[in-house]
Structures are given as structure tokens and as C-alpha cells.
Amino acid sequence: MRRDLELIRNETVKVWKKKRFAVIVLILLALVPVFVYAQMKIAQSSQGKYTDWRAELRQRIADNNNALTSDRIPEEWKKWRVALVQQLQYYLDRDVNPNTPNAVRFTNTFLQNAVGLFIPLMVLAVASDIVSSERAGGTIKMLLTRPVRRWRxxxxKLVTLTMYVSLILVTTAAVSYLVSGLVFGYGGWREPVFVGFRLNGSDMDTSGVHAVTQGAYMLMQLGLVWFSAMTVAVIAFMVSVLVRSTAASLVTMMAAVISGSILANMASSWHSAKYLFNVNLDLSVYLQGSPPPIEGMTLGFSLVVLAVWAAAAIAVSFAVFTRQDILA
Amino acid sequence: MKRKKDRLWPILGTVCLLCTTLLLFGFGWALKDAWAPSPGLALPSPTHSAPQSGGEWTSLPEIKAIAIGDSLTRGVGDVAGKGYVEDSLAQLSDSLGKPVRLNGNLAVSGLEAAGLDELLDGKAMQDAVAGADLVLLTIGGNDLFRASQQAGGSIAEGGGIDIELAKRRLPANEDKLKAVFAKLRSLNPNVRIAYVSLYNPFYELAPLRAPIASILADWNGSAAKLAEADGNMVVVPTVDLFQAQSARYLSSDHFHPNGAGYARIAVRVAQALN
Structure with missing residues (x-):
């Protein structure tokens, strides 16, 4: 046990020394202010137009209803709009403003939009070379000549990866909260959000809808984002074991993640695509109650698909790593 | 050097462990909330009711208007997508010498009177009407023309419009209009209502001209009667705007007005209101 802890310590410090995490923080510090500025511009332009958030919401509902009357818009868009209209209506009927500007709301929206691409890419910065860099640098021989079993x-390395994924996610949320708070104010933890919208065909089932605080919503969302980020990390870990060069493993994983976000937008009629891990990464749609990329996907389904992919990736990594010849 | 390294690991290790625990907790909570939700946050019951508008327009610093109804209010057919609403409010603002603010164009294309009646039962619409000083309204075109169109015909050529059916349904449709007016009035006793009446989009089609004209005369006449009985409602005539050279003022679908047609309606609406 002591020896395992020593190994983890060694790995953690090694990743830290490579300054990967510092780069991620720098990227966040550069990008988040850009998004905050864009959001501020949007808020300003709608403030001049409407006296009241209710009037703005009414207009949005009417505009979406109009788009729905056109025959030319695709079926998936319709479904998405119907869900949106019914949600907005639910908020309006209960007199809850779904768009109050504050740092917690901004962070939640940011995480929602980041889960498909941004967060996986940052996770890959650590995950893609955690094994292959040892091979590229030749240090793997040093590592394996120690009197420790290979699987240990x-x-x-897997434990270290898990810790860094968690650290990256919490840092992302923290940076987003701290930066956006400068503009929107740091409040909003206790404001209500509705969760539990369920889509039934084209109709929204609101029987299970209940309110949670935005703080709770953020925690739940972070938990779900963590699960999908871990899946990406573990698969990248496997690729990193299989492929010798860091660049190759990074490109492979980026291609997989990006193609997932493209497929999610276009493959709604290709039903078996729902078994691919990269289509299931956006778990936050279930929390929001918006339609999933492919019909028939549910939270349980996506979790199982991701878990199966992750388990397979871990199995392959260990099987290969413990048997492979180390040539250098 | 050695001491710095020694401090790094305890801090980094602890922070990472805390983050992981927090996220695992969040994940567990999300699962529990999805499958076994607790009753949820108690919300204050919606106490908000929009401030009732009221009083003479002369005493108001600003006129709040809303627009409801069908595709004509939406502006379908106008390439610029404007319709008559914005222009008529701008002209009204000029002649009144005070700002007129559009508090939402809530019209939905294809809406029939019964659909509007249903929408007016929703809290959103009720608040909108209750808080307005002026309601611009178009409705009925879809009841009279779309609903009596048999499958297969092209509406542009007046195809498939069953005159007999339209005539038979006229009394029922007029009752629906009456119900809409009554509901608007009950939602806001003080609001001024401008109903833009119907024109004949098929004027250039000789066989349809006379029968549709008689249906429209009946419909617009009954609207005018309702408005007179109400007292704070105007019916804006548009029939004459789309008779001579109607092709110049109708859009390419031969049913909705084009930009120029809407501009003419806008002038009428502004005049009728002041």
C-alpha cells in the first residue's frame, strides 16, 4: 500500500512538472473572459429591448411557435423547439426567470456547452501522453526495472489521471465562476432551476419536474460532466498504451471526440450510432431536459454505454501493458 | 529544491482527492435526482400579476402595445419580415407625440380564432393583454379560407376553396370571433383594441370575386357591430386596399400582402387609432 502511494506520488508530481496543468489554467484564463464578454453583450442588447423578462420570454415562445408552423424545418429541429417552448412556458407559468444574469448561471451554461468538446480536449492534454511519453522518452525502461509489478x-498512472481529471473540472468551474462574477455578480447559488423534464415523443412530460437550487444543479452537472470526461480520459489512456507517439494518440482521440460532436448533429436517423461513446458524451442534455441526439437515448442508456466503453478500455490497457515487449 | 518538492505532493494530493470526492458526490446526487427525486425546492407561489393598464391615453407617459393574431400580424409575405405592426406604431407615436412601445409581437402564423381563444387562456398571454394599453389583432383569415379549402388545390389560385362550405361555417366562425373579443375585454377592461379586418386575396379571380366579397362583407360587418357595442375597439377596413391592382400589393403567394401592402395597412391602423 505504501509503495502504491509512492508510485502515485511519483506520477502526480511528474505530470505537474510537465506543466500540463499550468497550460490548461492559462487556456481557461484566456478563453473564459472572451465568453463572458460575449454573454455580457447579449444581456445588454436584450435589456434595451424589453421592459420585463416576462415580455422577452413571451416573445421567444411566440417566435419559436412561428418557426414550428413552417413545414420546411427538419423534424429534429422541431422536436428541439417544442421542448424549448414547453420549458419556457413552464418557467413563465411559475413566474421563475430562467435567464437571470449571475456567475452561477454563467458557469452552468458554460459547462453545458463545454462538455462535448472543450473539456474532453483539456482532459486529453494530460491523458494522451501519460503512458506514451514514457515510451517516447525512453524512461519506461527505468520505470519497469523497478521491483514493482507492471500492473501496479x-x-x-490511472489513479493519477483520475485525480487530474477531477482537478481540471473543478478548476474550469472555479475559473468560470470567478471571472464571470466580475461582470455578473457572484450571487445566484440559491436561485431555482427546474429539472426532471421528460420527453414523450413530441410532448413534454412535466409530472416529474421539480425545482433545485442552481448550486445543486451545478454540482449535479459537474458530476455528470466528470463521468463523461473520465470515459474520454480512460479511452485516451488506452490509446496512449497502444500507440507509441504522443502526437498520434492525441490526434486519434481528438478525431474521435470531434467526430462525435458532428455525428450528434447529423446522425439522428442512424440509430445504431447511439452505441458509440462519442455520441453519448453530452450527459447534460438529460439534466436540461432537451432532446438527446438520437431518439431512444436516456440517461441510463448513455451511462451504461460510457461505462462499457470505459471498462473495455481499461481491460485492453492492462492486458496489453502487462504483456507487451518493451523495445527501445 | 528537495523541500519544495516535499510540499507539492501533500497539497496537490489533498486537493485532487477533495475534487474527486466532490465530483463523485455530485455524480451520485445527479443519479439520485434522476431516478428517486426528493420533493424539490418549495417555490413562492406565483404572486406576480401584471400591472393593469388603464386610464386615458393622454395621461400616460408611454403607450404599451402588443400584437396578437395570425400571419398578417407576423408579417408573412413581407420580404423584410416587418409587417404592419412596427410601422403603424411608429406613425401612431409621431401623431400622439409620445413613445409607443411594442411589448411583443405574439402572433403565430396559421392561427385560427379557436386557437387564439385557447392561447388567451394561458397565463403568458393573459399577463401580456392585462399589461397593454393597445392590442393590435388580426384573426379569421385562416378560419374563412384555409379551413374551407379542400385538399389538393393551390390557395394561390383560389383552388379548392369551397364557397358553400365557407358560407355554411360563417355563423360559427363569427361566434368564434365574438368569443375572442369578449375574452380580450374580460382580461383588460381598459385596453384599446384595433382589429384589422379581412381583405379579399382572390379579387382578381373572377369566379370567386362575388361570393367571397359577400362572405367578407358579412364577416367584417359583424366585427364592426361587435366593435360598436364595445365602444373601445376599432375595426380597420382593408378591403378597398387590395382591390384595384391587387397584384401590386400582394406577395408572391397571392394570399399575404407584400411590403407595400403592409405599409398601406400600417397607415390605416395609425389613422384609426388617432
Missing amino acids: VLAS
Whole structure:
């Protein structure tokens, strides 16, 4: 046990020394202000137009209803709009403003939009070279000549990866909260959000809808984002074991993640695509109650698909790593 | 050097562990909330009711208007997508010498009177009407023309419009209009209502001209009677605007007005209101 802890410590410090995490923080500090500025512009332009958030919401509902009357818009868009209209109506009927500007709301929206691409890419910065860099640098021989079983070495790397994924997610949320708070104010933790919208065909089932605080919503969303980020990390870990060069493993994983976000937008009629891990990454749609990319996907389904992919990736990583010849 | 390294690991290790625990907790909570939700946050019951508008327009610093109804209010057919609403309010603002603010164009294309009646039962619409000083309204075109169109015909050529059916349904449709007016009035006793009446989009089609004209005369006449009985409602005539050279003022679908047609309606609406 002590020896395992030593291994994990060694790995964690090694990743830290490579300054990967520092780069991620720098990227966040550069990008989040850009999004905050864009959001501020949107808020300003709608403030001049409407006296009251209710009037703005009414207009949005009417505009979406009009778009729905056109025959030319695709079926998936219709479904998405119907869901949106019914949600907005629900908020309006209960006199809850779904768009109050504050840092917690901004962070939640940011995480929602980041889960498909931004967060996986940042996770890949650590995950893609955690094994392959040892190979590229030749240090793997040093590592494996120690009197430690190979699987323990790999397990320590996996634990390290998990810790960094968690650290990256919490840092993302924290940076987003701290930066946007400068503009929108740091309040909003206790404001209500409705969750539990369920789509039934083209109709919204609101029987399970209940209110949670925005703080709770953020925590739940972070938990779900963590699960999908871990899946990406573990698959990248496997690729990193299989592929010798860091660049190759990074490109492979980026291609997989990006193609997932493209497929999610266009493959709604290709039903078996729902078994691909990269289509299931956006778990926050279930929390929001918007339609999933492919019909028939539910939270449980997506979690199982991701878990199966992750388990397979771990199995392959260990099987290969413990048997492979190390040539250098 | 050695001491710095020693401090890094305890801090980094602890922070990472805390983050992981927090996220696992969040994940567990999300699962529990999805499958076994607790009753949820108690919300204050919606106490908000829009401030009732009222009083003479002369005493108001600003006129709040809303627009409801069908595609004519939406502006369908106008390439610029404007319709008559914005222009008529701008002209009204000029002649009144005070700002007129559009508090939402809530019209929905294809709406029939019964649909509007249903929408007016929703809290959103009720608040909108209750808080307005002026309601601009078009409705009925879809009841009279779309609903009596048999499948297969092209509406542009007046195809498939069953005159007999339209005539038979006329009394029922007029009752629906009456119900809409009554509901608007009950939602806001003080609001001024401008109903833009119907024109004949098929004027150039000789066989349809006379029968449709008689249906429209009946419909617009009954609207005018309702408005007189109400006292704070105007019916804006548009029939004459789309008779001579109607092709110049109708859009390419031969049913909705084009930009120039809407501009003429806008002038009429502004005049009728002041």
C-alpha cells in the first residue's frame, strides 16, 4: 500500500512538472473572459429591448411557435423547439426567470456547452501522453526495472489521471465562476432551476419536474460532466498504451471526440450510432431536459454505454501493458 | 529544491482527492435526482400579476402595445419580415407625440380564432393583454379560407376553396370571433383594441370575386357591430386596399400582402387609432 502511494506520488508530481496543468489554467484564463464578454453583450442588447423578462420570454415562445408552423424545418429541429417552448412556458407559468444574469448561471451554461468538446480536449492534454511519453522518452525502461509489478505501475498512472481529471473540472468551474462574477455578480447559488423534464415523443412530460437550487444543479452537472470526461480520459489512456507517439494518440482521440460532436448533429436517423461513446458524451442534455441526439437515448442508456466503453478500455490497457515487449 | 518538492505532493494530493470526492458526490446526487427525486425546492407561489393598464391615453407617459393574431400580424409575405405592426406604431407615436412601445409581437402564423381563444387562456398571454394599453389583432383569415379549402388545390389560385362550405361555417366562425373579443375585454377592461379586418386575396379571380366579397362583407360587418357595442375597439377596413391592382400589393403567394401592402395597412391602423 505504501509503495502504491509512492508510485502515485511519483506520477502526480511528474505530470505537474510537465506543466500540463499550468497550460490548461492559462487556456481557461484566456478563453473564459472572451465568453463572458460575449454573454455580457447579449444581456445588454436584450435589456434595451424589453421592459420585463416576462415580455422577452413571451416573445421567444411566440417566435419559436412561428418557426414550428413552417413545414420546411427538419423534424429534429422541431422536436428541439417544442421542448424549448414547453420549458419556457413552464418557467413563465411559475413566474421563475430562467435567464437571470449571475456567475452561477454563467458557469452552468458554460459547462453545458463545454462538455462535448472543450473539456474532453483539456482532459486529453494530460491523458494522451501519460503512458506514451514514457515510451517516447525512453524512461519506461527505468520505470519497469523497478521491483514493482507492471500492473501496479499502470494502475498508479490511472489513479493519477483520475485525480487530474477531477482537478481540471473543478478548476474550469472555479475559473468560470470567478471571472464571470466580475461582470455578473457572484450571487445566484440559491436561485431555482427546474429539472426532471421528460420527453414523450413530441410532448413534454412535466409530472416529474421539480425545482433545485442552481448550486445543486451545478454540482449535479459537474458530476455528470466528470463521468463523461473520465470515459474520454480512460479511452485516451488506452490509446496512449497502444500507440507509441504522443502526437498520434492525441490526434486519434481528438478525431474521435470531434467526430462525435458532428455525428450528434447529423446522425439522428442512424440509430445504431447511439452505441458509440462519442455520441453519448453530452450527459447534460438529460439534466436540461432537451432532446438527446438520437431518439431512444436516456440517461441510463448513455451511462451504461460510457461505462462499457470505459471498462473495455481499461481491460485492453492492462492486458496489453502487462504483456507487451518493451523495445527501445 | 528537495523541500519544495516535499510540499507539492501533500497539497496537490489533498486537493485532487477533495475534487474527486466532490465530483463523485455530485455524480451520485445527479443519479439520485434522476431516478428517486426528493420533493424539490418549495417555490413562492406565483404572486406576480401584471400591472393593469388603464386610464386615458393622454395621461400616460408611454403607450404599451402588443400584437396578437395570425400571419398578417407576423408579417408573412413581407420580404423584410416587418409587417404592419412596427410601422403603424411608429406613425401612431409621431401623431400622439409620445413613445409607443411594442411589448411583443405574439402572433403565430396559421392561427385560427379557436386557437387564439385557447392561447388567451394561458397565463403568458393573459399577463401580456392585462399589461397593454393597445392590442393590435388580426384573426379569421385562416378560419374563412384555409379551413374551407379542400385538399389538393393551390390557395394561390383560389383552388379548392369551397364557397358553400365557407358560407355554411360563417355563423360559427363569427361566434368564434365574438368569443375572442369578449375574452380580450374580460382580461383588460381598459385596453384599446384595433382589429384589422379581412381583405379579399382572390379579387382578381373572377369566379370567386362575388361570393367571397359577400362572405367578407358579412364577416367584417359583424366585427364592426361587435366593435360598436364595445365602444373601445376599432375595426380597420382593408378591403378597398387590395382591390384595384391587387397584384401590386400582394406577395408572391397571392394570399399575404407584400411590403407595400403592409405599409398601406400600417397607415390605416395609425389613422384609426388617432
